[in-house]
Amino acid sequence: MDHTLPEDAWKDSFDRLLDPIPKLRELNVIKKKVRLSFNMDSSVENSNPNVLNINDCSLPNVRNNLTAAGDKLNIKNSISTPCAKNLSVNIFHCALSPIIGMKLDGLLPTEDHRADIIDREKLDQPRGGKQVCFNVNTIDSETSMESSSILQSVHALKARRASNKQARSSLVLLPGKWRKSLHTWQRTTQNISGRKSSNLCVEPRDITLKNLRAVPRNSRKSLHTNRNSEHDLEINFEAEVLKYCGQSSPLKFSTAYTATKMLDACKIGEGVYGEVFKYTPKNKTKMNLVLKVLPIEGTALVNEEVQKTYEQILPEIIISREMSALRINETNSTSGFVDIYNVSLVKGKYPKHLIGLWEDYDEEKESENDNPTMFTDSQLFIVLELKFAGTDMSKFVFLNAEQAYFALQQVVLTLAVGEEAFQFEHRDLHWGNILIEKTKKKFIDFKLRGKQLSVETKGIQITIIDYTLSRITVSECCHYNDLSQDDDLFVATGDYQYEVYRMMREELKNNWSSYSPKTNVQWLSYINSKLINGVNYKSITTKAHKNYFEKLKDFNKIILNFASAVECGQYLHSIN
Numbered sequence: 001m002d003h004t005l006p007e008d009a010w011k012d013s014f015d016r017l018l019d020p021i022p023k024l025r026e027l028n029v030i031k032k033k034v035r036l037s038f039n040m041d042s043s044v045e046n047s048n049p050n051v052l053n054i055n056d057c058s059l060p061n062v063r064n065n066l067t068a069a070g071d072k073l074n075i076k077n078s079i080s081t082p083c084a085k086n087l088s089v090n091i092f093h094c095a096l097s098p099i100i101g102m103k104l105d106g107l108l109p110t111e112d113h114r115a116d117i118i119d120r121e122k123l124d125q126p127r128g129g130k131q132v133c134f135n136v137n138t139i140d141s142e143t144s145m146e147s148s149s150i151l152q153s154v155h156a157l158k159a160r161r162a163s164n165k166q167a168r169s170s171l172v173l174l175p176g177k178w179r180k181s182l183h184t185w186q187r188t189t190q191n192i193s194g195r196k197s198s199n200l201c202v203e204p205r206d207i208t209l210k211n212l213r214a215v216p217r218n219s220r221k222s223l224h225t226n227r228n229s230e231h232d233l234e235i236n237f238e239a240e241v242l243k244y245c246g247q248s249s250p251l252k253f254s255t256a257y258t259a260t261k262m263l264d265a266c267k268i269g270e271g272v273y274g275e276v277f278k279y280t281p282k283n284k285t286k287m288n289l290v291l292k293v294l295p296i297e298g299t300a301l302v303n304e305e306v307q308k309t310y311e312q313i314l315p316e317i318i319i320s321r322e323m324s325a326l327r328i329n330e331t332n333s334t335s336g337f338v339d340i341y342n343v344s345l346v347k348g349k350y351p352k353h354l355i356g357l358w359e360d361y362d363e364e365k366e367s368e369n370d371n372p373t374m375f376t377d378s379q380l381f382i383v384l385e386l387k388f389a390g391t392d393m394s395k396f397v398f399l400n401a402e403q404a405y406f407a408l409q410q411v412v413l414t415l416a417v418g419e420e421a422f423q424f425e426h427r428d429l430h431w432g433n434i435l436i437e438k439t440k441k442k443f444i445d446f447k448l449r450g451k452q453l454s455v456e457t458k459g460i461q462i463t464i465i466d467y468t469l470s471r472i473t474v475s476e477c478c479h480y481n482d483l484s485q486d487d488d489l490f491v492a493t494g495d496y497q498y499e500v501y502r503m504m505r506e507e508l509k510n511n512w513s514s515y516s517p518k519t520n521v522q523w524l525s526y527i528n529s530k531l532i533n534g535v536n537y538k539s540i541t542t543k544a545h546k547n548y549f550e551k552l553k554d555f556n557k558i559i560l561n562f563a564s565a566v567e568c569g570q571y572l573h574s575i576n
């Protein structure tokens with residue numbers, strides 16, 4: 001029997017169509033143009049579970065945390081998309097641009113992947129692009145993911161939904177900045193599980209970050225404590241913002257912040273809502289300032305987020321101004337809250353030199369934010385000009401525990417002054433929101449209820465930043481962020497920090513407008529624990545280190561018994 005296939009067996013139906021037109025076949029017009037598309041479902045096709053980006057976790061203690069909690073993440077459920085700029089060759093043969101993923105800072109590797117990371121680090125291999133990872137821990141073992149394919153994840157989730165069980169992803173975050181990771185997780189899981197999305201059917205090719213839409217959040221609220229107040233009348237938030245900026249209309253962005261006025265400028269950080277640049281003003285060459293640039297009021301999503309409105313940005317401006325002004329308050333004063341020099345409302349395209357700085361940062365550190373070239377002529381921004389206040393506590397290297405102990409005292413008294421002046425609760429005082437810089441001053445002065453207090457600096461000065469979740473009462477109005485409907489933050493794990501959000505919710509009975517200075521104590525207990533087990537010390541063998549390390553440990557045993565930062569401060573000052 002002849003097993004030879006007929007000559008045209010290789011032809012598909014399309015080829016057969018060409019048969020009657022031999023000239024076309026000769027030209028092979030169509031086939032020559034067919035290329036393998038890496039764009040299509042690139043989040044699926046190019047997933048590589050062996051690539052994990054921990055470049056942001058270079059600190060030994062962060063690595064330790066990764067080691068301690070690594071088992072919690074099933075890295076197989078990861079989407080990774082190749083990022084052309086990290087690859088030495090262009091694997092994208094097609095004209096369309098590749099889909100760029102984002103890394104989710106807060107997630108932890110498994111044992112296998114830790115080994116892989118170490119191998120990659122030894123070989124100094126290039127990073128494999130940004131990633132989104134999530135851990136689906138409610139899937140039964142038999143339906144658990146067997147490969148890294150997101151396709152299988154989706155099928156498993158669909159199957160699970162079909163059997164009427166609720167799919168819920170767990171959230172394991174690294175200590176510190178959580179907002180970006182949480183938002184990415186929310187977008188990812190909400191679209192996969194359909195929890196808050198009306199579109200329950202998610203096809204694999206829909207799972208690209210550009211397709212994931214943010215859920216608008218409008219949780220900033222202001223509550224008038226005096227109900228008969230004339231403030232209850234309709235507020236014109238635009239006019240209020242302009243008033244705080246000391247302007248009658250927006251300034252032109254490119255002329256208000258020209259390159260010539262900003263010496264030695266560079267981008268130093270980024271948040272979900274904006275970009276942070278550092279520079280020296282031309283007329284004050286001994287000073288370093290920081291510009292925090294926040295797009296507002298536009299309809300375009302920025303970094304996958306809805307832009308804040310005048311109404312949402314106003315409380316942040318008010319809190320920043322009031323806390324900064326405590327430097328000159330007669331009864332309760334502190335310089336521990338970030339010093340704000342100016343706030344302005346600007347309009348127009350991003351200045352070219354700031355785009356250049358953004359791109360330099362992106363080249364070096366890979367920004368997770370959108371390139372500001374996206375902004376049009378009509379875009380509005382709030383620009384906060386702040387004093388540069390140093391390095392955040394997670395990256396700072398303390399000399400020894402004595403220096404850390406006195407830094408804690410500065411944090412305690414700063415919060416205590418805030419409580420007394422404005423019923424202030426920070427509500428998000430993780431170690432990324434405490435900045436530290438060296439100082440030649442011997443003492444830092446505070447005034448609490450009119451009483452002068454001094455704390456030894458031991459060579460460093462602390463500054464508290466980021467009032468996004470903070471609460472204050474000012475001019476019979478309480479400004480706060482209502483987290484009562486925001487379940488996701490309270491399911492996160494991975495650090496004591498995430499326990500504190502739950503502790504706060506319990507303390508406040510989920511009524512976020514109420515005042516309880518105990519939440520400041522809860523954050524102080526977290527900071528104290530980080531000083532015991534988390535921060536870096538230069539010298540740990542000295543007597544001073546051991547002595548003060550014991551003091552930190554003793555204080556840790558009793559700290560949660562205090563009702564406020566004021567009480568903590570009084571106690572610490574009495575035992576000094």
Ligand SMILES: Nc1ncnc2c1ncn2[C@@H]1O[C@H](COP(=O)(O)OP(=O)(O)OP(=O)(O)O)[C@@H](O)[C@H]1O
Pocket residue numbers: 177178179180268269270271272273274276290292338386387388389390391392432435465466468
């Ligand atoms: N005054 C300052 N001095 C030095 N660095 C600063 C200052 N303000 C902000 N930064 C740096 O910029 C980063 C982002 O700032 P910030 O936390 O205020 O932004 P954010 O948009 O509120 O962030 P997110 O909302 O994502 O937590 C900080 O982590 C810090 O490293």
